[in-house]
Amino acid sequence: MADEVLTKRAKVVYDTICKALDSENWKYSKDEENFAITTGAKGNDLPIDMLFLVNADAQVVTLYSPLQIKANEDNRVDVAMATCILNDRLLHGSFDLNIGDGGIRFRMTTSYMGSILGEDVFKYMA
Numbered sequence: 001m002a003d004e005v006l007t008k009r010a011k012v013v014y015d016t017i018c019k020a021l022d023s024e025n026w027k028y029s030k031d032e033e034n035f036a037i038t039t040g041a042k043g044n045d046l047p048i049d050m051l052f053l054v055n056a057d058a059q060v061v062t063l064y065s066p067l068q069i070k071a072n073e074d075n076r077v078d079v080a081m082a083t084c085i086l087n088d089r090l091l092h093g094s095f096d097l098n099i100g101d102g103g104i105r106f107r108m109t110t111s112y113m114g115s116i117l118g119e120d121v122f123k124y125m126a
Helices: 004-023 073-089 119-125
Strands: 028-031 036-042 047-055 060-070 094-097 103-111
Touching: 004 028, 004 036, 004 047, 004 119, 060 119, 073 094, 103 119
Parallel strands: none
Antiparallel strands: 028 036, 036 047, 047 060, 060 103, 094 103
16 A cells, blocks of 8 residues: 555646646546546547546556457467567557457556656547
């Protein structure tokens, strides 16, 4: 469990994410107890779900975005290889493949340890 200082820092980061989303007029749901924010966007062809989680103990913010598609059991090895190739080319973030159910999600994590992150960081993540 995070100590009081880490919890206070996590709250500041959480509030900064909310301010960043507010400045862009994004709609979102807040779970203040767990420092979680659920939001989304409409892509060119699919909706994009997003979950921001602030981890007070690790002092990181992670954005998760599950894809609306799943890899079939028959082609999961091929999808795993494609995911590795894609991840090798990404500057920030990565795609995760759940080999068990074929679920795919995008994940981006940034640390706020020893630093103050501005709203622009979270706009970039989204």
